[in-house]
Amino acid sequence: MRHDIGAEAVRAKGWLRAHQWLLARRASQFAVVALFLAGPWLGYWIVKGNLNYSFTLGVLPLADPYVLLQSIVAGHRPERNALIGAAIILIAYFLVGGRAYCAWACPVNVVTDAAHWLRARLGVRGGARLSHATRYWILAMTLALALITGTIAWELVNPVSMLHRGIIFGIGAGWLIIVTVFLLDLFVAERAWCGHLCPVGAFYSVVGKFSPLRVSAVRREQCNDCADCYAVCPEPLVIRPALKGADHGIGPVILSPNCTNCGRCIDVCSKDVFAFATRFSNRGEPQANDQRPATRPAEVSVQLS
C-alpha cells in the first residue's frame, strides 16, 4: 500500500493547517502575476513592467539583480532606477532567504510543482541523474555568454522571465520552452529544472547564503521518521543535516542556501517539528554548523556500493 504523503498531518492538524504555507505561497505567486495584469486587463496601474524590472505606484523601482548583472558583464552601465531596484531586491531576498524568490514569486514554480504532482500520480520513477551543482555551472555559463556576446544572451531562452513576461505581454512560441520544462520535470528527472538546472535559482541561492530567515527543525526530537518532509521538499538534501544532525552536534536550523523557504515541510509534519526561525537560533556546536561533515561519508559509501 502506498503511503499517503501528508495524510497524517491532515489528521493531526486539520486540512487547513496542514496546507497553510502552501496556500500562502500560491496566493503570493498568484498575486505577483495578478498585480501585473491589473493594469493591462482592468486599467488599474498598480505596477508596470515585469519581473525583470517593475515600477510600482509611480515610486518603487524593483529590478532583477541577475539580469542586471548580466547587462553589466555585457559591458553596459545601467541608469539609476535599475540599480536602485536591484539593490532593493537584493536586500529583500537576503533578508527573507534568497530562494524565497523561487517558492514565493517565480511563476515557473507552479509549472514544476504541477509536473512533480503528476509525476507522483503517474508513478514515474528514476530518470537522468543530474548533479545539484549543475545550476551553478549554468549560472557561470550565462555570465560567460554575456561577456562573450556583449548581449544578455540568457534572456533569449530564460523560462522564468519568459513565462512572466509572456503572461503579461504575450508569449509567442515561448510556451514551447515552458512545456519543455514541464516535460523535463515529469519524465527526465525529478525536480530537474528548479532543483538542478535553473541559474536564476542558483543566483538567489548565492544571495541567500547568509540569510537570517530560515526553516528550523526546532522540535526534531519529536520526529517519528515518517519521511513526509523529504517527499514534499523541493530540495530534499537540505533537511537531513538539520533534522538528524543532533548526534553530530549540528544545530536544527536548515542552513543550506538551496532551501527555498517554501514551508511545505512545516505544513506536512504531523508532529510540528519544523518552524520558521532565524539562523541565529541554531543550538548546535558552533564548529559543526556546516552540513557537510554529516552528509559526506554517507554519499561516499553510496557511490562505492
Add this chain to the structure above:
Amino acid sequence: MEGDSKFKAAARRQFLFDTAKVACGVGMLGLAVGLYAKQAKALPPTAIRPPGARAEPEFLGACIRCGMCMRDCPYHILDLARAGQDIATGTPYFTARSGPCEMCEDIPCVKTCPTGALDHKLTDINKSRMGLAVLVDHETCLNFLGLRCDVCYRVCPLIDKAITLEQQHNPRGKHAMFIPTVHSDQCTGCGKCEHACVLETAAIRVLPRHLAQGARGRHYQLGWEEQKKAGKPLIEDIIDLPDRMPESPK
C-alpha cells in the same frame, strides 16, 4: 593502506568524470544559446527600435526586456518581441507601416527606461535617429509620375526640413515632377511618411541608417566646397576662362 589509496583514486576518477559530464553538458547548452544570441543580433530592417535606442549589439546588452517603454508609450505603437520572432525575445520595436512614432516632445519611453538602453541623453525628439526614410521605389511613387500626391511630405513632422519637394523636368512633357527628397541630417526615422504612403506597398520606407546610407572615402574632397572653405582657389594661377553659355532664344 592499499585499499585506502585505491578508494581515493576511484573517488578522484569519479569526481573528474562527474565534472567532465556537467561541463560538457553545460558547454553544449552554452554553445547553442550563444549561436542563437549571435543570430539574434541581426535585427530585421522593418523592426524599428524606440527613440534613443543604442546601436543594436549594445542595445541587446543594455535592454532588460521589462516593457516599461511599451507601457509608457501613449500611442501604444511599441510591442515586445515574442519567442519565435526574428527580433531578440522581449525587446521593444515598432513597425512604421502599421504604427509610426508620434514624436512626443517629452519622450516618455526614454524617460521610463530603467537601464538607459534608450539613451537618457536624448531630450529633443527631433534629434532622435530611429532610422532613415528612403524613397526606395521611383517607379511606383506617384510624384515621379508628375502627380501631386505629396502625402509623405505633408505628414512629415519636420516638413521642408527632413523631406523637401525638389522640382524636376518631366520627360513626359506635362506636369513638372516634385520629387520627395529626404535629408539625412534632419530625418528622425519616425516612419510617418511610410505609414502615410498611399500606395498598396509603401514606396518610401524607413530603413536602418547603416542600410540606407552610403559613405564616401574620408580622403574624398569636393573641390568647390574646399574652395569655399579656403576662400580662394586651391591651386594658384589657374586661368579662369569665361563660361561659354548657349544664347537664350529671343
